[in-house]
Amino acid sequence: MKLWLRQHHQALLQTLTGAWRHLGSFGFNAVVLAVALALPFAGFTLLENLRPVSGQLAVEPEISLFLELDTPRAKARELEPAIRAILKEYQSAASVEFVPREQALATLQKRSNVPDALATLGSNPLPDGYVLRLQGYSEPDQAGRIGQIATRLEALPGVETLQVDSDWIKRLAALINVLRVGLVLLACTLGMVVIAVVFNTIRLQVMTQQEEIEVSRLVGATDAYIQRPFYYSGALLGLCGGILALVTVNLGLQPLNAEITDFARLYASEFRLLALPLPLALTLLAIAAALGWCGALLSVKRQLARLARQGS
Amino acid sequence: MIDFQQVSKTYPGSIRALSNINLSIGKGELVFLAGRSGAGKSTLLKLSAGIERPSSGALLVNGQDLGRIKAATLPYLRRRLGLIFQQQRLLQDRDLLANVMLPLLVTGSSRQEAEKRARAALDKVGLLDRARNLPQSLSGGEQQRIAIARAIVHRPQIILADEPTANLDRESANLVLETLKAFHGVGVTCLISTHDEHFLDSATRVVWLARGEIAESWRRMDAETGSPA
Numbered sequence: 001m002k003l004w005l006r007q008h009h010q011a012l013l014q015t016l017t018g019a020w021r022h023l024g025s026f027g028f029n030a031v032v033l034a035v036a037l038a039l040p041f042a043g044f045t046l047l048e049n050l051r052p053v054s055g056q057l058a059v060e061p062e063i064s065l066f067l068e069l070d071t072p073r074a075k076a077r078e079l080e081p082a083i084r085a086i087l088k089e090y091q092s093a094a095s096v097e098f099v100p101r102e103q104a105l106a107t108l109q110k111r112s113n114v115p116d117a118l119a120t121l122g123s124n125p126l127p128d129g130y131v132l133r134l135q136g137y138s139e140p141d142q143a144g145r146i147g148q149i150a151t152r153l154e155a156l157p158g159v160e161t162l163q164v165d166s167d168w169i170k171r172l173a174a175l176i177n178v179l180r181v182g183l184v185l186l187a188c189t190l191g192m193v194v195i196a197v198v199f200n201t202i203r204l205q206v207m208t209q210q211e212e213i214e215v216s217r218l219v220g221a222t223d224a225y226i227q228r229p230f231y232y233s234g235a236l237l238g239l240c241g242g243i244l245a246l247v248t249v250n251l252g253l254q255p256l257n258a259e260i261t262d263f264a265r266l267y268a269s270e271f272r273l274l275a276l277p278l279p280l281a282l283t284l285l286a287i288a289a290a291l292g293w294c295g296a297l298l299s300v301k302r303q304l305a306r307l308a309r310q311g312s
Numbered sequence: 313m314i315d316f317q318q319v320s321k322t323y324p325g326s327i328r329a330l331s332n333i334n335l336s337i338g339k340g341e342l343v344f345l346a347g348r349s350g351a352g353k354s355t356l357l358k359l360s361a362g363i364e365r366p367s368s369g370a371l372l373v374n375g376q377d378l379g380r381i382k383a384a385t386l387p388y389l390r391r392r393l394g395l396i397f398q399q400q401r402l403l404q405d406r407d408l409l410a411n412v413m414l415p416l417l418v419t420g421s422s423r424q425e426a427e428k429r430a431r432a433a434l435d436k437v438g439l440l441d442r443a444r445n446l447p448q449s450l451s452g453g454e455q456q457r458i459a460i461a462r463a464i465v466h467r468p469q470i471i472l473a474d475e476p477t478a479n480l481d482r483e484s485a486n487l488v489l490e491t492l493k494a495f496h497g498v499g500v501t502c503l504i505s506t507h508d509e510h511f512l513d514s515a516t517r518v519v520w521l522a523r524g525e526i527a528e529s530w531r532r533m534d535a536e537t538g539s540p541a
Contacts, residue, residue, distance in 0.1 A: 010417065195414040213403050218361070219462070220391035221418035222384070308383075 014249035015236055018205075018229070028238070029201050033241025034248060036194050037288055040187035041245045041276075042252070044292040047183060048280065049273045050176055061146055063153065064163040065130040071158045073100070076128040079156060083130060086152045090145060093135040099128045127160060191291050194241065198234045198295025205230060212309060223304060230300045231293055239294020244284040250275045313339045313470060313501050314360055319369035321355050321524075329355040330524045333369070337503060339469075342496040344512055345505040347521035353394045353505035356521070360503060361395055362386045374469065391419055394463030394500075396473035396492075400455045402447040408434065408458050409443040415466040433465040434458075437491055453484025460491050464500070471495060473504040477511065485511075 019026045064166045065083070067076050080096060087094050104126040132153075134146065146164060154162045206213065213226055264271040276284070316335040322328050330352045337343050345353045358364040359371055362378050371378045376389055402411050412433055416426035434440040437457040439450075447455055456476055463471055473492060477485035489511055496502045512518050520528035 006422060007420055010423075211401070212403055214420055215403060216414065217387070218363070218390065218395050218401075219415035219418055220387045220393075222387045225418050240475075 007225065008228065012223075012232050014229045015232035016022065018233065019236060027238075029197065029237055030240040030244055032197055033194055033237060033288070033292070036190045036197065037241055037245035038248050040183060040190055041242075041284060042247045043179070043183040043186060044280070044284065045249055045253070045276050047176070047179060048276055052180075061134050061147070063132040063134065063150055064165075065153060065156075065159055066134070066161045066163070067128045067130075067158050068160045069125075069127045071128060073128065075158060076162065079130070079158060082156055083157065086149060086156075087134075087239045088133070090149050090154075092145075092149060095133045095135070097131045097133075099129045099131055101128050104129065117265045158202035191287075193297070194238060194288065194291040195295040198237055198292045199299040201237065202230050202234055202296045202299035204301055205233065206300060206307075210307065213304070226304065231296050234292040234294075234296025234299075235289045236292070238295075239285060239289040241292070242288030245288070246276070246281055246285065313341070313374065314503065315338055315370075315372040316356075316359075317370040319366045319371050321352075321358065321364060323368045328524055330359070333526060335519060335526065335529075337501060340463070340499050340501055342493065342502045342516055343504070344515045344518045345503065345521060345529070346507065346509065346512060346518055347505075348507060349527045350523075351521040352524040353507075353521055354474050355504055355524075357472050357503065360470075361393055361472050362389060380484070387418075391415070391466060392469045394466070394468035394471040396456070396459050396463045396471065396476045398475040398478045400447070400459040402455060402458060404447055407444050407446055408450075408461075411458060412448065412461045412465050415462060421467065421492060431467055432515070436464070436494075451484070453480045453487060455492075456480060456484070456488050457491060460488065464495055467477040468500065469484065470501045470503070473502065473505070475505055477506060477508060482510075 012081045015181060065079075067079070077098060083096055087096075101124050108126070134149075150162055150164045153159065216226055253273050253275060261270075261272050275281070314335070314337040319330060319333040320328070322331040333356065334373045335356075345356060347353055355364065359366055359378065360373060362373075362381065369379070371385040373389065374392060376385070378389075381389065401415070402408075409427065410431055413423075413426040416429060417423070421429070431440060431443060434443055437460055439454060439457055439461070442450065442454070447458065450458065460476070463473075467518045471492065476488050476492065480488065485508070492502055492504060506512075517531045519526060519530070
């Protein structure tokens with residue numbers, strides 16, 4: 001165990017020394033990897049920021065029921081048990097709030113920027129209504145059930161129109177799913193790019209160190225001993241590329257957030273893009289290092305087999 | 313120690329480098345392989361080091377059949393050998409100390425231990441004061457002595473030297489040869505190829521190769537005891 005650790009320590013030291021000695025080419029290769037990794041990292045950052053937004057929206061979808069304008073108040077209030085019965089039938093917990101037309105107008109006047117225009121209408125044009133806030137819809141995918149409830153509610157006597165806000169939640173959920181799948185495909189493609197870049201870098205390293213490899217073999221080095229520094233080199237390249245990509249993405253968030261904050265304020269939102277949480281960032285760095293390791297593994301095996309065939 | 317039994321080696325293109333070699337080298341022997349260029353000396357040494365595999369016959373080194381040895385086992389056999397090449401094959405971007413430390417590091421010695429033993433080996437070949445120099449700053453003879461230091465630093469049981477005195481002036485060649493003989497003196501088996509007949513005068517056993525076959529083999533006997541000198 002001690003010997004094994006010592007050999008890994010030596011290999012790591014050799015890798016770090018080599019990287020330091022050829023800092024220029026190592027840095028350039030890390031930048032190439034960073035370019036390939038930055039796009040999926042940015043995508044993950046975006047998705048990670050959108051996830052809670054979409055989740056929050058999906059938690060309490062709203063259904064607004066607007067009654068016919070001439071519905072008597074007593075009859076309007078009588079609808080509530082029927083509404084609750086339908087909700088119970090679909091096992092949906094919900095808060096049901098009756099909104100009288102006077103209250104609706106007052107709210108509109110308070111929120112609207114055109115109180116004068118509303119005053120000119122003379123009479124209140126708004127009907128009585130209900131606002132239903134459905135609970136237990138934590139997943140956007142469950143929005144399909146809301147449509148069924150809405151159909152039933154719309155058929156109740158006295159209901160003029162019905163407005164469901166789940167449609168755009170569904171669209172957002174679908175969009176996020178498309179983005180997620182697209183991002184996975186993009187990450188796979190660019191992961192291949194990382195492997196290819198590391199493969200080629202290590203191939204060149206093996207060629208450069210051919211004499212050392214041959215001499216090492218002649219003095220009793222095992223293949224594992226020879227391969228180890230190259231594996232570390234590949235992993236280090238992947239890790240450094242990942243760190244550079246992560247830093248670039250995080251730096252890019254600053255100017256983006258300046259614009260997003262202004263835009264979000266228009267919708268009374270405090271939304272802004274945040275850097276990836278540390279565990280996820282570390283996971284992405286580990287994946288980048290693993291990709292580098294894979295590239296090195298494929299390259300070294302192939303190159304050493306070639307050297308062996310040449311009779312070293 | 314090294315046992316060739318009907319060993320032949322044929323390269324692609326039906327180039328026969330060695331034919332039916334029968335040769336047995338015992339522990340602690342110093343054997344010179346002599347012969348002209350192309351006689352098969354280097355091939356015989358390469359076979360002994362496991363660099364090449366015999367085309368037919370059996371070759372036993374330390375009891376292991378090199379014709380059948382697994383690739384994964386070969387490094388462990390080589391750790392018992394000290395190899396010296398005509399072109400020294402020193403790593404030009406490493407100082408002499410690092411070059412000599414290499415066989416110890418590949419076997420898992422700590423850097424401190426490797427450095428200590430490498431310095432001792434450099435001392436034995438008289439080049440300790442040049443430990444931090446790069447190989448290109450040394451003469452051919454000095455580089456060959458560094459190659460010897462690298463070959464003996466891990467205390468091998470067998471030294472295989474392929475034309476170690478080629479391209480050296482007489483003085484340097486004598487020095488290299490004396491260094492090798494010193495290791496033979498402490499019980500290391502040495503198989504040295506040379507085409508320089510000058511060195512054979514003091515040899516105790518010489519194997520002559522010609523066109524891939526053993527043309528002649530003689531052993532100097534001790535006049536008093538009647539045993540090999």
